[in-house]
Amino acid sequence: MQDRKDSDSRKLLQRLKEILAAPGGGQDRLDQITHHIADSMGTQVCSIYLFRDPETLELCATEGLRPESVHQTRLRLGEGLVGRVARSGRHVNTADAPSEPGFRFMPETGEEVFPSFLGVPIQRVGERLGVLVVQSRESRQFSEDELYGLEVVAMVLAEMTELGAFQGGQSDSMPQAHRFPLMIRGATAQEGAAEGRVWLHEPRVVVSNPVGDDPDKELVRLHEGVERLRQTVDSMLAANDMTGDGEHAAVLETYRMFAHSRSWLKRMEEDIRLGLSAEAAVEKEQSQARARLEMAADPYLRDRLHDLDDLSNRLLRILTGQGSDTGAEMPQNPILVARNIGPAELLEYGRKLKGVVLEEGSVGSHAAIVARALAIPLVIHAARITSEALNGDPILVDGDQGLVHLRPEETVAVAFRDKIAMQAEAQNRYASLRNLPATGTCGTTIQLYMNAGLMADLPSLEGSGAEGVGLFRTELQFLIRSHVPRRAELAALYRRVMDNAKGRPVMFRTLDIGSDKVLPYMKPQDEPNPAMGWRAIRVGLDKRGVLRMQLQALIRASAGRPLHVMFPFVADIGEYEEAYRVLMQELSREQKLGREMPSDIRVGAMLETPSLAFAPRRFFEMCDFVSIGGNDLKQFFFAADRENERVRRRYDTLNVSFLSLLRQIVQCCEEARVPLSFCGEDAGRPIEALTFAALGIRRLSMRPASIGPVKHLIRRVSIGDLRRVIDEAEAQGLTNLRRPITEWLARQ
Missing domain, CATH: 3.30.450.40 (GAF domain)
Structure with a gap:
């Protein structure tokens, strides 16, 4: 029967x-x-x-x-x-x-x-x-x-x-699919605009023979493919750099569990007996398992969806012979399109890319950090982009609005090119300001620094006119490796960073991991709210070995030059005191070993939690400098997760309550005579940057491309006059100052 x-x-x-x-x-x-x-x-x-x-x-x-x-x-x-x-x-x-x-x-x-x-x-x-x-x-x-x-x-x-x-x-x-224009509304992870051609990070496997002619032959193909897959997974798990209890090992153990699952294989065998080809049977089970897991309430089960997808895709590529390298040539002006991508993979493409579009991702993800370093627009949450796009399709990426135009109509493309041309013209105008100070008409000068995290960023230091690096993200060198970097590797890297800075100050932030930045070889923490969990300085103080190794590398890299060290996510004076004590111990140890010491050492903290704004005066007096981490400070102040699109745009930086907090921080730093800077996305937005300057913040750190527009605006207005506009608006009881500030700027 x-x-x-x-x-x-x-x-x-x-x-x-x-x-x-x-x-x-x-x-x-x-x-x-x-x-x-x-x-x-x-x-x-x-x-x-x-x-x-x-x-x-x-x-x-x-x-x-x-x-x-x-x-x-x-x-x-x-x-x-x-x-x-x-x-x-x-x-x-x-x-x-x-x-x-x-x-x-x-x-x-x-x-x-x-x-x-x-x-x-x-x-x-x-x-x-x-x-x-x-x-x-x-x-x-x-x-x-x-x-x-x-x-x-x-x-x-x-x-x-x-x-x-x-x-x-x-x-x-x-x-007809893949033929008509399509607009996809995603979310902005890195601003900018780019026109180019689609380059798929992982081209989809095409099953051209869904029906099998001979079930017995298809079963043999399936068994041979599964055996090759099992050997691949076993070899990966046995590799020297995958040992231990890190996340890679856990993922590969999950692969092994799936690959050796009899029920998985049995269902595919039944599909083949009913008439499917081997690859169609794999894809059927992948699709049905995906549908089940997407409906699961358990986040752990939903996470296993990625493991299952990866395993199924490996098996499909074995059966079809369609590897990631399909023989297609990367088009000119490539725009990378992917479901998601890791920082190391994105760095491999380097500056060839004109932009990136992801179906998943987040504004604080590793890919977003690298995209900022490469100064290319990034749009995330672009639904269905990997299934709609084909290699070589024309595509427009509007990182400012979070929009993607796939196969755009000519009228849309013309308007978009006009926008790009206007931005390029503005950048040319800003280039003439490169060597001029950011001094308002009132005579107040603001120091403009840039953020960095890769060696690739450093050429922008000269071209942008930045006075130094206000934030060097040291975690990127940890994120792009499958193992902990060696101390000598880090020392060599930090030395090259200082060499390329050519005497300009570089503020090295110690390892800021946790939250959305989990190291590949670090056991993930099952935390209900990672952004407020075990991260940054908390990890450093609990895992002293890594913190000490990084501080030693920084000391050795400086060797006769000034060194600036900044501790991230300090929430309590005790954390800063303890981290400071570890640094002093390492300085003493290195000196006893006969190492050349830094000519000067400056130690500071990132103020990213509202609690630190209320720290005792002794904290501010202990610091050589303080940097406001605007992205985290704003999300904690408004209790609005910056990864959550429903709420992250709901609260305005120019809200009077938030500006009052900044004013209090400015006052604390002025009384302690400690330099204060603002670092974050808002520092690179001209109106917000000008407002911070009016509040008394004299150093701003931003992405290199923002320095020109910010300097251009500062040089055209009186910072003192804007301070009076802010005071008058607050006296009138306004709760948001964006309108009075923009109206005043329009009159200028």
């Missing part, structure tokens, strides 16, 4: 394969497919619904419902039983459809005489493509075998959809 069912399933899939290979339009193929499925399953109805847009399903073909409803019946995602299947990624099997929650009666289809309903999703590796439905007059629930068989058919339909089998013009069947 089972052999007969397997044979029937294979016959149906062979018919679908013949339809795919035969000439004809998309609509003709869809009509043939619904007829064959209904005939094979013995049902009166078979219907295919495909997505017209991300929120709308359209009835594209049917056997048994009224023909005039085709391309007329549409459902919103989640609407009716069909919309429910599409939203959840799970089947609906019922003997009485009208009694099901969410049922929607569509009178134009004539489906009221078919109470039995079985709907399965047509999906491909997390991408929703449509819904396949069968219905019958008799009131019955479809069997497990029938459900399983229909899921196999849906997998083949997903591959046929991906291969463009059902696509035609705008009015024939479905619009």
